[in-house]
Amino acid sequence: MLLGAVADDLTGATDLALMLAREGMRTIQVVGVPDEDLDIGDADAIVVALKSRTIAAADAVAQSLAAAEWLIAGGAEQIIFKYCSTFDSTPEGNIGPVLDALQARLAAPLTIACPAFPANGRSVYQGHLFFGDMLLSDSPMKDHPLTPMSDSNLVRVLAAQSRSSVGLVPFKTVDRGAAVIRAAFDKAIDDGHRAVIVDALTDSHLRVIGEALADMRLVTGGSGIALGLPENFRKAGKLRAASGTAAFQVPAGRGVVLAGSCSAATRRQVVAAIASGVPAYKIDPLSIASGKITAQAVVEWIRSVPEPLPLVYSSADPSEVSAAQEALGRQAAGEIVEELLGLVAAELRAQGFHRFIVAGGETSGAVVNALGVPALRIGPEIDPGVPWTVSVGSQPVALALKSGNFGADDFFLKAWNLVA
Structure with a gap:
């Protein structure tokens, strides 16, 4: 296993698994924290699907840490915490508390939060999340029955949930490429931030962000943030040249x-x-x-x-x-x-x-x-x-x-x- 992911709901896990498979990683999605003896075969990536998005924050943290421990024991070199591209959460969590707990477990000095998924109309600009051409707070998500999103400023939203200082890597930095993004990460650490919101408007942005994340132990975001990660393993000679999707046979019925x-x-x-x-x-x-x-x-x-x-x-x-x-x-x-x-x-x-x-x-x-x-x-x-x-x-x-x-x-x- 090269890449391990903890997803806070089932459909989000499937979305991420599809992204990784399309990018050439042999990917399996498991439901719930796996048994220790689960055989993952020749999988390059494992996505653990939890049902933790709207449960009590303490329970979400416990489940997420248990999933991460299994992935780490299986050899995962990088961990993704995957949540919805509309950042579904409340002031009490659960994104912030889980991010904090995983970051502490992995001893990661910095992590990012980027829910952008341009193919589905989700983009982040100046730290604000857009739903199509609307701010998230003006979109139908403001009426979500469990996680109504009334604030589009992700720096503010995450800071309210997390113990970490939250910064921003803005569009003008992202647009200049991976080296400049990595320099922005170093500056964020120097400035005392432990998490940064990263702007992204296009798939090209997500790919260069992914390139800049090659050495980051913990990555958080929507499935789009995984778009550029497999290439890092490929460049390092760790990813075999093979399709991530197997033959698909539909059961009768x-x-x-x-x-x-x-x-x-x-x-x-x-x-x-x-x-x-x-x-x-x-x-x-x-x-x-x-x-x-x-x-x-x-x-x-x-x-x-x-x-x-x-x-x-x-x-x-x-x-x-x-x-x-x-x-x-x-x-x-x-x-x-x-x-x-x-x-x-x-x-x-x-x-x-x-x-x-x-x-x-x-x-x-x-x-x-x-x-x-x-x-x-x-x-x-x-x-x-x-x-x-x-x-x-x-x-x-x-x-x-x-x-x-x-x-x-x-x-x-x-x-x-x-x-x-």
Whole structure:
């Protein structure tokens, strides 16, 4: 193993694994902190997918450190802490506390934070995170049910969460290349900073940033920050000349879409799928809590649909989400949906469904846990940051695990057409 990554949710881990595989690293994604005896074969990179984005900060730190210890024991020379390209967090964490803990464990004098992912419209300029052409605080992320992002200034946001002094490597420095960026890192250390936000507007910026990170023990950011890292190992003669993706074989069986995300992108995808004729079944937390909707009822409806791709969704606009949160509690309103969709997935697999398209990081985690998936192999890309994957084990299933904010409006149909 050359590169090890700790990701704070499942879809983000898949996004990162795809990035590394595309850049030529043999990559495996594991779900949860692996057992000590997990055989990683000839993998160059391992991405550990946690479900730590919205749990208590102390628990997120403990899980992240446990994952990092496993990666270090496996020989990882560099560690990535991967979080969302929209920096999903709150003033209490969890990005800052995990960053601090990993930095202390690795004795890293400096680390960076760069969530930029230009292919999906996420860029950082003058330390501010943009969502397309909008500041993050003006985007739909301001209404996120668990991590509403009301401040786009990442220096300020990270400083509120971290014990470290946070600096900035601005665009004018990044644009001058890797040597100038490395000099900026040295100056940041001299100035007393232990973390720096790094601007990036294009993939070219991410590649030169990656070049400058060759000797940095801990790197943090979105999946885009990994774009330039494999080349460092290649230049050092450590990375074999081979494709990072293996042959992709789709298990036989029916398919289903399970959409738990309430992001604007997923809501558009649900609307587009229904408009195209996909049969759909809407669920909501209040109906689940009252017993009006059960997992068995949802499974029976799915099995009754003759079309190849039924859609079950809880995606709703912010006013509906707020009403459910007020009645059930902020965390519980989401968890009740995730639990039901996990039960649905497990029962469907028992009944011959082996192709799952899942929208939402928390929902994807619930589904994968319910299916008992230990690890994933990366397949073809559907949209930027979202591949098909196949689970490792005796009962493989194909999984397209989509972050709520990712994908074009026709994502569900596009994903299905790749494996139909």
